[in-house]
Amino acid sequence: MKLKFFFVVVIGFISYSFSQKPNDLKKIDSVKKYIYNSKKIDSLSIAEAHYNIAEFYRKTSALTDSAFYYYHKAEKLFKELDAKYELALTLYGIAVIQKNEKDFIGSEVASVEALTLLESLKETEDIIRLKSFVYNNLGIVFKELDQYAESVKYFNKSIELKKELKGDNKYIIDATINNLANTYKNAQQYDLAINYYKQILEKKGLRKENPGMYALVLDNYANTLYLSKQYSQLPDLYFKALKICDSIDHRGYTSIIINQHIAEFYNDQGKKELAKNYAYIAKDISEKYHNDDLLKSLLLLSKIEEGDAAAKHLRAYINLNDSLQKNERIIRNKFARIRFETSQLERENIQIAKERMWLLIISVVLIIASFLLYLVINQRNKNKELQFIQTQQATNEEIYNLMLSQNESIEEARAIEKKRISQELHDGILGRLFGTRLSLDSLNFNSSEEAIKTRSQYINELQVIEQDIRKVSHELNTDFVSGSGFIDIIKTLVETQTLVYKLDYKFEKDNSIDWDEVSNKKKIHIYRIIQETLHNIYKHANATFVNISLKLNENIITLKIEDNGSGFDVNKAKSGIGLKNMNSRIQDIHGTIHITSKKDSGTIVTIEVPIN
Template structure:
């Protein structure tokens, strides 16, 4: 009898096993197979089935524990890594994000040790996505870049596209829009190259958001429309409502709230056509949030009630949590605080299910504001502190300002004015752009209240007879402070005056120094001219006359030989040369000729004696007689010195001289086609220094260009700047 029973049990166990021979993949068959084999591989298949088919979480947890035990027993690193990988997904379903990250990191490290780059890259993508959610963007980018690097030796697939897209998202969420744009465009390029239309829609949607944040609405709409067109082509209806809502946000941020509401309602209508309750609930919730922003509180409340009803039915806790927050905000802003507390308490119950602090920012802010508005200041204070603690890693100046300001109000209402003053000061430090008047007023109010309370405490502990002494001390302190402030103000004025005086003295010194330089230059030139005049007179009256007398005496000797005639000719030439030198040294007389006529005469004289061709031209429509004499005099000497240099040293075949007056500028140019010289040479000669001094004395600019093809000397004088418009009118009035 016992043998028959044993055979029956074996037969019962054998029948399901033979049935499973055809690879039955139901939960029961996988569970039976793993319980019989006790192998990590079979437990892995069972756990994978649980994850993919949404098996009850308690059964999923039991299967995971069995898989871990089998992997440890077999010392299988691969299946232990897969255990941590699936356990992370289990934690994600439970909304335990910290546990999710811990298990993903363990899986990542084990796959890395096994050199399984494909599975390692998958973990990188999921960790990058997680860190983006909790706003740890540096960590997100570390894992995302690691995953992208791994694909250098792998075939590109949808995981690679997800890595590129999430990398762009990390910059987008952090507000670094230019980097986000670059990486999003790269992701779109790869999704188009790999013909992955679903990822193209995601990338186009992302680019629409980026251009919206860059205040480029036309570009944003363009990418949203492309994404909608692709959704229509491939029948990807699930993405359409979110695209419509993004367009709604674009219009709302552009202060076109009515159009934003129209697109939000369009998103809701499309969701109703799809029939997916998760999407319908999210669309109701999104529309409700826009209605709150548009101050249509009653409509918002009705819409959010629909959202809460639907998402409660499907168990979407995240959307339900957001709907409770928006409902609380709608009642709070419409001053229905009792109703606001009803939904705030519901949100409180759900908040415990989320372990990611960044996900709770808005929740904490809303609750703190509600506690503040209903006078529950002591309860609001720890929430504000919690918000500030989170802002250490995720600084946002405006939110920090709100938290500090909320603490200041709470402490002020509780009578702790010293703390209120400190927190208000911190609030305005974190938000420099707040109006100074408002800040000063609030801080003054808190300071007055603080001092008043201190005085009241002191008066309460002192007798009546000490009140006058206290008043005396206060007045004395006030007078001392006023005196110190007065002295500081006087010192500040004194320092300012001294500073201004020092600047004026410095300016006077610079003017005096410049005037001295001009005076010394003029003195030098005047001395030079006086000496030239003296030499000219000596040569003309003395040497020339003596040479002439000698020439006449030698001519009287008629019986002289031929050599005597040659000597007479040579003597005549010497006398002409000396006479020419004396004429050059004599200063020009402008009472009888203009600078144009004198230069023309001087150059024609040079052409008769020099072997070099010299050409001269000037502006004919100018009345050169109206040019100030001191300018004409210096111009004459500058041309004279420059021509002498060209004739002596340049070995030129052609020299060109021009005198031009145009647009209030007097320009003198002397150029030749001869040999140049080295401008960088330290000893430039007396001639060039004299030219520079003369140009400086009349307020001009000297420019010298020299090289193998010749030399050009240009002098430019701004007549209007030096002599005013009157001179200019006289010169061109001819």
């Protein structure tokens, strides 16, 4: 890691040095030797070094083919490392070189490939910035291809992205707006172009903070006025732009263009001497800097001059144009050879990737097959377990039905026996006691005071006995609530289950419910619902307390089971076997079920069943 950091710092320092001394190539050669001879540098550092060398050649020298060569060396390594952002950055550098060398189709392809990579990455500040630059490059490419609608589309995308960037990005935004205005100018949509130029020129502080940009835009604005035949501000605007260039010693590209534009204006106005003067100034400067601009200057002079001078400049223009086209073909051929080498490497990588893909597919198929086999076996075991549970439930229901039937038989026998005893008391003992009372009453004719008193006492006693016997007979003949046995069964279930599940509980019952009027079917389903709900609370709720109540309201039995568990989202919860069984039972006895629950707030299950 330390070596990598040192290496990157060295490259950065050398790049800076060359920006100050572009004619000195010795240091860059030493870096190349260091790369080739070192075995300690990782692939990513080497790729970054190639990229930095390419950037140096592109920005600080005319060695375009060398820049392209090192970009492609970096491209190969970044592809192998799957370093998508760095690869996109490299492709952008390649696209810029191809655009500058008029390989517009190649530049478009490289730009689109860079955008495809960037679209697959998470948007960060660096990603957005690079995308905006690539869109700007595509805008220039399509402008040069005279596809103005496409050019406008990409410039607008670039502007939108640059506006999303943090910090002060007004100058890079203005540069793209200027490019957009140039497209409208080339498309002869002069009004739109003028509006965009004005938008830049009217910004406060631009002339002071960035005079070079101001002069460039001002010249473009003036030239658009000239093309649209609006001469009122000309040539003053041209001279204003030229003066700014001179004040900052900007004797490069912008100065050449301004002098060419002034020459065009004066030539159009018939002022040949002035036109020649500025055309020659443009030619002299362009001979030192830009071949393309020299080409334009020669063509302009061939139009301004007359006779042999015009022919001389035209021949020079043709020769230079042929030479430039030849050089462009040579450079494009070099680019093609480099791309061919890269494509060959890519084909080899594709073959390796295919072999790896087949290996991956076979591995995935085997894993999926094993997983499906596991699922089948697991599902079979679950089905067997479910069948066992269902069989057990059916057996339990049968046992419970037998238990309830036996309970009904017992209750019926008890009722018969009570009725028999009642009849015996009424017809036997009570009749005899009544006869005795009459006999004693007849003896009451004995007039002695003591006899009367004694007989009266016996008679009163017999009346008391008669009343007691009548009371017992009446109570025996009145049947008690035999359904209390069902409540005992429920209570036993709750006590047993909560003990096993380690739950505290509270059980409330409504004594006004006449369970004799409730069918065995409903009792069984109520019993099973309580059992299933307690099981679900234990299994899913992590509760410590449960409150169970049975109440009667307008001939409707309401069963309410409330726990203090973890709760769940009722809308998102999956309907398991237990809940399906509960719903099936409720439907079978024409009841309703309502479940309310919240996360960490417990669950309430409310079931309503009609008695009849």
